[in-house]
Amino acid sequence: MERREFLHKGxxxxxxxxAFSPKSYSKILGANDRVRVACVGFSDRHRASHVPxxxxxxxxxxxxxxxxxxxxxxxxxxxxxxxxxELGGNIQTxxxxxxxxxxxxxDAVFISTADFQHALHTIEAVKAGCDTYxxxxxxxxxxDNRAVLKAVKDSxxxxxxxxQRRSGENYWAADEFIKSGKFGDIKMVELMWxxxxxxxWRRPELTSILKESDIDWKRFLMNRPADKFDPRKYLExxxxxxxxxGIPGQWMxxxxxxxxxxxxxxxxxxxxxxxxxxxxxDGRVNADTMTVVFDYGQGNKGFQVQFTSRFSNSAGGTxxxxxxxxxxxxxxxxxxxxxxxxxxxxxxxxxxxxNLLPTMKIEGAKVATDADTGGDILTFNHxxxxxxxxxxxxxxNAPIEAGYQHSIATIMSNAAYRTGQRVTFDEKTQEVMAGDxxxxx
Numbered sequence: 001m002e003r004r005e006f007l008h009k010g011x012x013x014x015x016x017x018x019a020f021s022p023k024s025y026s027k028i029l030g031a032n033d034r035v036r037v038a039c040v041g042f043s044d045r046h047r048a049s050h051v052p053x054x055x056x057x058x059x060x061x062x063x064x065x066x067x068x069x070x071x072x073x074x075x076x077x078x079x080x081x082x083x084x085x086e087l088g089g090n091i092q093t094x095x096x097x098x099x100x101x102x103x104x105x106x107d108a109v110f111i112s113t114a115d116f117q118h119a120l121h122t123i124e125a126v127k128a129g130c131d132t133y134x135x136x137x138x139x140x141x142x143x144d145n146r147a148v149l150k151a152v153k154d155s156x157x158x159x160x161x162x163x164q165r166r167s168g169e170n171y172w173a174a175d176e177f178i179k180s181g182k183f184g185d186i187k188m189v190e191l192m193w194x195x196x197x198x199x200x201w202r203r204p205e206l207t208s209i210l211k212e213s214d215i216d217w218k219r220f221l222m223n224r225p226a227d228k229f230d231p232r233k234y235l236e237x238x239x240x241x242x243x244x245x246g247i248p249g250q251w252m253x254x255x256x257x258x259x260x261x262x263x264x265x266x267x268x269x270x271x272x273x274x275x276x277x278x279x280x281x282d283g284r285v286n287a288d289t290m291t292v293v294f295d296y297g298q299g300n301k302g303f304q305v306q307f308t309s310r311f312s313n314s315a316g317g318t319x320x321x322x323x324x325x326x327x328x329x330x331x332x333x334x335x336x337x338x339x340x341x342x343x344x345x346x347x348x349x350x351x352x353x354x355n356l357l358p359t360m361k362i363e364g365a366k367v368a369t370d371a372d373t374g375g376d377i378l379t380f381n382h383x384x385x386x387x388x389x390x391x392x393x394x395x396x397n398a399p400i401e402a403g404y405q406h407s408i409a410t411i412m413s414n415a416a417y418r419t420g421q422r423v424t425f426d427e428k429t430q431e432v433m434a435g436d437x438x439x440x441x
Contacts, residue, residue, distance in 0.1 A: 034063070035061075035063045035064070035108055035391075036064055036067075036106055036107045036108075037054075037063055037065050037066065037067075037106070037107065037108045037109065037110065038065070038066060038068065038069060038106045038108075038130075039067070039068045039070075039079060039083065039110050040069050040070075040097060040100070040109045040111045040112070040113060040121055040125070041075075041112050041113035041114075041121075042068055042076070042078065042079030043112040043113070045112045046110055047082060049376075050112065050133070050379075050383060051083070051086055051087070053379060053383040053384060054087070054110075054383060055086055056380075057384055057387055061391065063387060064089060065083055065087045066089065066090075066091065066092060066105075066106070067092045067103070068092070069094040069096060069097050069099070069100040070093075071095065071096060071215045071219060071220055072210070072214055073215075076094075076095075077093075079093070080093050096216060097121065097124050101124065101125075101128035106128070106130055107129075107131065108131040108132065108133075108390055109125050109131075109133070110133045111132055111133065112162075114220070114234075114237040114243055114244065115140055115237060115238065115243065115249050116141075116222070116224060116237070118134055118135060118139065119138055119139040119140075119144040119145060119147065119148035120144060120147075120148075121134075122152065123147060123151040123152075126155035126159070127155065129157075131157050131158040131386075132157070132158075132159050132160070133159075133160045133383065133386045134161055134162060134403070135161075136162045136163055136249070136253045136257075136403065136406065137245070137248075137250070137406065137407055137410050138161055138400075138404065138406065138407045139407040139411070140242065140244065140245055140407070140410070140411065141242075141411065141440060141441075142408070142411055142430060142432055142438075145404055145407045145408070145411070146430055148400070148403075148404075149401075149404045152400040153400065158390050158393065158396060159396070159400045160385065160386035160398055160399075161398040161400065161403035161406075162382070163253070163254060163398040163403070163406065164378040164379045164381070164382040165254060165257065165258055166261065166397040166398040166402065167379075167381035167384075167385050167398075168377075168378045170331065170334050170362045170363060171364070172364075173362045173364060174258075174322075174329055174331060177329065177336065178262045178263075178322070182357075183322070183324050183326070183329060183357065184324035184325055184326045184355060185301060186262070186263055186303045186322055186324060187323055187325060188304050188305075188322075189303065189306070189320075189321070189322050189323070190305075190306055190319060190320075190321045190323075191255040191256070191259075191306065191307040191308070191320055192309070192316050192318060193247075193251040193252070193307075193309045193318050194309060194313065194314050194316050194317060194318070195310075195314050196313050197311070201238040201239055201250075202236055202282070203236055206231075206235050207231040207232050207235050207236065210231040210234060215234065217229045220234060224243065225242070232283065238286070239285065240284065240285050240286065241286055241414070241418070241441075244286065245286065245411075245413070245414035246284075246286030247275075247287060247309045248290070248409075248411075248413040248417075249410050252292065252307050252309070252409075252410060253406045253407070253409075253410050255307065256294075256305070256307070256406055256409045257402060257405070257406040258320060258331075259294075260409070261402070262322070263297070263303075267405060267408040267409060267412075267425050268294040268295060268296055268408075268409055269294075269295045269297075269298075269302075269424065269425075270295045270422055270423065270424050271292060271295075271409070271412040271416045271423045271424075272416050272422050273290065273291065273292040273413055273416035273417040274290070274291055275287040275289050275290030275291060276289060277289075278310075278312060287417060288310070289310045289311065290308070290417060291306070291307070292413045292416065293307075294409070307413075317332070318332065319331075319332045323340065324341075325341065325342050325355065326338065326342065326354075326356050326357045327339050327340060327341035327356060328341075329362075331362075334361060334362040334363075334364060335359070335361055335362065336357055336361075337357060337359045338356035338357045338358070341354075341356045341357060342354050344356075385397045408425060408432070411432050411439070412424075412425060412432050414439075415432050415434045416434070418439075419434040419435070419439065421434045421435045422435075423439070
C-alpha cells in the first residue's frame with residue numbers, strides 16, 4: 001500500500017510540480033549530501049524523458065547534473081548547451097566513460113546509449129562506484145546479461161532498469177488483483193505494438209554528416225565483432241543486429257516484463273518466432289514485422305503469450321490483455337471484465353462452477369508509446385523512484401533482476417527469429433539454446 005500511495009500521489013502531480021515535500025528528505029540519512037549525476041550518452045530519450053522529471057525533482061532532493069559522456073563531439077556540445085539551459089550549473093563533457101570515471105566525483109548516471117551497450121556501460125558504472133538508471137533492454141546477449149547481473153549484485157549499487165510500467169499505478173493494481181487469486185490462473189496473454197512511422201529509428205540527416213573522425217568507432221563497438229565504420233549503425237543501431245534486436249529489445253521488453261512481474265515466472269520455457277522486412281526496404285537488417293509465441297509455466301498452471309508487432313499499419317495500436325477462464329484484464333482500457341469468461345449455462349452442463357470476473361476499472365494512466373514520451377507520468381514516477389532509492393538505498397521498482405529476466409525473453413525471441421528454430425533456456429548454464437547450440441550472434 002505504501003508504494004501504491006506513492007504512485008497515486010505521483011500520478012496527480014504535473015512534471016512542473018513536486019509531488020512531495022522537500023522537507024521530508026531531511027529525515028533521510030545523507031540527504032544533505034548532494035548527489036552528482038552524469039549523463040552517459042546524450043540521446044533523444046535522455047533529452048525528452050529523463051531530463052524533465054529530473055529537472056522537477058532535483059532541487060528538492062538535492063541532486064545535480066554535472067557531467068556528460070558521449071563519443072560524438074556534436075552530441076557533447078549539444079548536450080552541454082541543453083543541460084546547462086534546462087538545469088543550470090556547469091556541465092563538464094568527456095569523450096568517453098574512461099575519462100568520465102577517472103575524473104571522480106560522480107555518484108550516479110543515466111545510461112541511454114545503444115541497446116547492446118546498456119549492460120556493458122552499467123558494469124563500468126557500478127565498478128566506478130556509481131548508481132545507475134539504465135535504459136532497456138538491459139542486454140542483447142546472455143554473456144552480457146550474466147556479466148551485468150553479477151557486477152551489479154557484487155557492487156551493491158542501486159540500478160533502476162528503464163521499464164517504467166513498474167512505476168505505473170494501473171500496473172501495480174493489476175499485479176495485486178492477479179496475485180490475490182481473484183483473477184484466476186493466467187491462461188493466455190496477447191501483446192501488440194503496431195506503428196506506421198517510416199521515420200521511427202531513422203536519422204537520415206545526421207547519418208549524412210557523421211564522419212568517422214568525429215567519434216571513436218572502435219570504442220563504440222565494445223565487445224561486438226570488428227566492423228567497418230557505418231554512420232547508420234552508429235545512429236540507427238536499432239535497425240541493425242548485433243547492435244540491437246530491434247522490435248524485441250525496444251518494444252517487447254516492456255510488455256514481456258509485465259508477464260514476468262504478474263506471473264512470478266523468470267523466463268519462458270520455449271519461444272518460436274517469424275517475421276521479416278515486408279515494408280521498409282531501406283537497408284535495415286532487423287524485422288519490421290514480427291510475431292513471437294511463448295510458452296510459460298507448467299501443466300494446468302501453464303499459459304501462452306503471443307506478441308505481434310508491425311511497422312506498416314498502426315491499427316490496433318498497443319495492447320496488453322491477460323485472459324483467465326473467468327474473463328480478461330485489459331491494460332489498454334484499464335478494465336477488468338467477464339468478457340469471454342465461462343458462462344453459467346455452459347459450466348452447469350459440464351458440472352463445473354462458473355467464476356466470472358466482475359466489471360471494474362483499474363486506476364492509472366494509459367502508458368505512452370509514441371516516439372516522444374517526455375511527458376508521461378510513468379517515466380516521471382520511475383525517475384523519481386530511482387532518485388528516492390539512491391537516497392534510501394531501498395530496492396527500486398525495476399531492479400537488476402527484472403532487466404535480467406526481460407533480457408532472457410528478448411534474447412530467446414531474437415534467437416528464434418534469426419535461426420528459425422524453437423528456442424529454449426538452459427537453467428543450469430543460463431544460456432539461450434537454439435536447438436542444441438548456444439545462441440550468441
